[in-house]
Amino acid sequence: MSEIVTAGIDIGSGCVKAVLFRVDGERIEWLDKEVARIRNRDPFQLAGEAHEAILKRTGVAREAVAYVASTGDAEALKFATGHFYSMTTHGRGAVFLNPKARAVLDIGALNGRAIKVDGSGKVSSYKMTSQCASGSGQFLENIARYLGIAQDEIGTLSRQADNPEKVSSICAVLAETDVINMVSRGISASNILKGIHVSMAVRLAKLLKSIGASEGVVQMTGGLALDVGLVAALNEALVQEKVALVAESHPDAIFAGAIGAALWGAYRHEKLAALETMAA
Amino acid sequence: MTIDTTSKPTESMPTETMPATAEIVERCRSLYEDLDFSAARAWKAAVPGRKVVGFMPVYAPLELIHAAGCLPLGLFGGGDQMEVIHGDAYYQSYICRIPRSTVELGVTKRLDFVDGMIFPFVCDVIRNLSGMWKLMFPHVWSKFFDTPQNFDPEVGGRYYVEELKELRDGLGTLTGRKISDDDLKRSIALYNENRRLVREVYAFRARAPWKAPTSEIYLLMRAGLMMEVEEHNRLLVAYLAAAEAEDRPKRDNVRVAVYGSFCEQPPLNLIKSLEMAGCYVVEDDYALVNRFITEDVSTDGDPLEALATAYLKHSVETSCKYVPNEEDKGKYHVAQVRKARAEGVIYATPSFCDPALLDRPMICRRLGEAGIPHIAFKYAENSGQMQPIREQAGTFADSIKLWS
Numbered sequence: 001m002s003e004i005v006t007a008g009i010d011i012g013s014g015c016v017k018a019v020l021f022r023v024d025g026e027r028i029e030w031l032d033k034e035v036a037r038i039r040n041r042d043p044f045q046l047a048g049e050a051h052e053a054i055l056k057r058t059g060v061a062r063e064a065v066a067y068v069a070s071t072g073d074a075e076a077l078k079f080a081t082g083h084f085y086s087m088t089t090h091g092r093g094a095v096f097l098n099p100k101a102r103a104v105l106d107i108g109a110l111n112g113r114a115i116k117v118d119g120s121g122k123v124s125s126y127k128m129t130s131q132c133a134s135g136s137g138q139f140l141e142n143i144a145r146y147l148g149i150a151q152d153e154i155g156t157l158s159r160q161a162d163n164p165e166k167v168s169s170i171c172a173v174l175a176e177t178d179v180i181n182m183v184s185r186g187i188s189a190s191n192i193l194k195g196i197h198v199s200m201a202v203r204l205a206k207l208l209k210s211i212g213a214s215e216g217v218v219q220m221t222g223g224l225a226l227d228v229g230l231v232a233a234l235n236e237a238l239v240q241e242k243v244a245l246v247a248e249s250h251p252d253a254i255f256a257g258a259i260g261a262a263l264w265g266a267y268r269h270e271k272l273a274a275l276e277t278m279a280a
Numbered sequence: 281m282t283i284d285t286t287s288k289p290t291e292s293m294p295t296e297t298m299p300a301t302a303e304i305v306e307r308c309r310s311l312y313e314d315l316d317f318s319a320a321r322a323w324k325a326a327v328p329g330r331k332v333v334g335f336m337p338v339y340a341p342l343e344l345i346h347a348a349g350c351l352p353l354g355l356f357g358g359g360d361q362m363e364v365i366h367g368d369a370y371y372q373s374y375i376c377r378i379p380r381s382t383v384e385l386g387v388t389k390r391l392d393f394v395d396g397m398i399f400p401f402v403c404d405v406i407r408n409l410s411g412m413w414k415l416m417f418p419h420v421w422s423k424f425f426d427t428p429q430n431f432d433p434e435v436g437g438r439y440y441v442e443e444l445k446e447l448r449d450g451l452g453t454l455t456g457r458k459i460s461d462d463d464l465k466r467s468i469a470l471y472n473e474n475r476r477l478v479r480e481v482y483a484f485r486a487r488a489p490w491k492a493p494t495s496e497i498y499l500l501m502r503a504g505l506m507m508e509v510e511e512h513n514r515l516l517v518a519y520l521a522a523a524e525a526e527d528r529p530k531r532d533n534v535r536v537a538v539y540g541s542f543c544e545q546p547p548l549n550l551i552k553s554l555e556m557a558g559c560y561v562v563e564d565d566y567a568l569v570n571r572f573i574t575e576d577v578s579t580d581g582d583p584l585e586a587l588a589t590a591y592l593k594h595s596v597e598t599s600c601k602y603v604p605n606e607e608d609k610g611k612y613h614v615a616q617v618r619k620a621r622a623e624g625v626i627y628a629t630p631s632f633c634d635p636a637l638l639d640r641p642m643i644c645r646r647l648g649e650a651g652i653p654h655i656a657f658k659y660a661e662n663s664g665q666m667q668p669i670r671e672q673a674g675t676f677a678d679s680i681k682l683w684s
Contacts, residue, residue, distance in 0.1 A: 075556040081531065082531055082532030082558065082681070083531075083557075084674075084678050084681075085557075085558075085671065085674035085675045088678040122682075122683060126675075128671075264678075264682060267682060
């Protein structure tokens with residue numbers, strides 16, 4: 001395999017993530033990364049800007065990128081060579097970030113996915129949360145806004161809880177009503193947030209069980225992977241559900257989809273080259 | 281006797297005045313979306329005495345309708361833009377949607393200009409719809425067109441010639457004009473040209489699917505079933521020239537064949553979703569009527585015999601045609617997949633479509649034996665949630681790209 005440069009672009013519900021890699025067989029070098037919150041802007045334009053910014057910083061010419069792989073909601077990205085689906089890319093990205101990972105929980109702004117992978121990041125099973133937003137980052141953002149706290153405080157506050165309140169795990173609307181009642185009853189923000197984390201964690205633990213993930217490391221990816229309160233609640237729920245999995249996070253977990261896209265792009269580029277050689 | 285088409289489409293539309301694909305597709309889209317069938321109404325109103333004959337999937341000999349001087353009008357249900365209110369009252373909940381929306385089209389007077397209706401054999405539901413139509417719209421000439429399930433020329437062939445004669449007589453009574461053999465031969469020649477051009481378009485798509493997206497081809501073919509064949513021939517020529525000339529980027533998509541969608545049609549958004557999910561559809565059985573017959577129909581000898589021979593010997597395999605030997609089931613699909621160089625198959629069937637769903641295990645088993653990756657899902661003509669379909673098709677495409 002010759003040395004190639006590949007890019008990965010992940011358009012999520014809340015953020016656009018872009019990465020650039022140099023790949024030469026087993027040798028993988030992560031050249032750069034960029035994340036931009038969408039905030040009502042055109043995600044495709046943001047993706048283009050993020051990609052260009054990375055190319056400029058790394059000094060890589062646009063034509064030198066062998067494969068631009070998109071993922072997430074980026075199917076219509078015009079400059080992409082090909083698109084890979086989120087479970088495929090998060091599986092590969094999670095194994096890159098944590099080679100011990102044999103399951104992945106990708107929790108983004110709008111939904112969550114449990115993915116079972118092998119050591120190469122190949123997906124063997126997956127399941128998504130239902131359409132209800134109660135297991136999503138957007139829901140947590142809403143709650144933080146009601147409680148008047150910053151998003152990055154959610155995890156720390158949740159870990160300070162001493163008596164978490166039970167929150168509906170079925171429906172975001174019911175859960176939000178629960179939270180309004182709790183606020184009026186004077187329940188602390190810590191106990192409310194922990195209650196929400198517990199309700200989400202129980203659902204996620206069941207989701208992991210349903211895909212047959214039973215032991216090893218479950219790597220958290222997506223925007224909520226950095227929520228230490230959710231990771232802690234998930235580990236408690238896994239014990240409670242008697243699943244021998246340990247949830248771990250990574251500072252670059254938000255880039256897992258883009259990383260996976262870039263690495264699968266490199267793999268695909270080589271595969272296509274091999275197919276062309278065979279055909280010739 | 282060999283009949284040549286009098287005005288070749290290539291002569292009537294020089295390439296320098298060819299419209300762009302967007303223009304052609306937009307015209308086709310407006311025809312496809314128009315559930316009042318304004319163009320067909322206008323065609324009828326243009327000359328007193330003109331008649332419009334509607335036909336349902338999967339196959340009807342359009343040459344006969346054309347030879348009778350009528351406009352063949354393809355009726356494929358109400359799609360995803362029409363709310364079915366009355367139609368639901370006529371059917372149990374376990375019946376597919378196309379008969380409901382067709383009844384809806386009828387009772388809401390959207391088909392009040394249609395003089396005749398042909399209900400080809402697809403399944404019991406469509407057969408019974410022909411009887412319902414006779415009761416509900418007694419002033420409309422209706423015909424259940426029963427294609428043969430026996431492919432012995434002495435048995436199924438003889439039967440089919442009689443069925444064609446009955447259809448010819450029925451159309452003659454409707455128009456008050458006997459269809460002569462020469463009339464029919466001229467129409468056969470025009471439809472041979474149409475089939476040749478249709479095959480050319482599909483071959484072009486299989487060769488360069490990024491230049492001819494299936495969402496466009498589909499509109500081009502559906503619109504063609506709502507206009508005169510001569511006009512459709514010109515449109516096909518124009519599209520081929522425009523698509524060839526257009527520079528469209530090629531993406532790293534997988535080549536798939538879609539089967540199971542021969543009767544109730546998927547919403548256009550479903551086709552677009554498959555393409556967005558990373559699939560180039562290079563083979564399909566959408567709206568099969570214009571490529572049901574795979575070779576030219578002879579314009580020599582008895583034209584009804586020629587149509588019968590074409591049906592018996594040169595027609596596609598679909599679930600509404602009996603395959604006498606079970607071990608042959610699905611072989612056609614495997615051969616078509618190989619011919620189109622498809623890398624996988626999406627077996628997408630309408631919910632409650634008995635023919636397609638009963639065939640699914642046999643065809644999928646045959647695909648599996650041939651080492652062809654496949655997935656299956658169901659839809660309805662008004663399916664609105666495309667996210668699960670995109671996810672399924674997208675992960676299927678990923679698995680082919682990376683691990684096949």
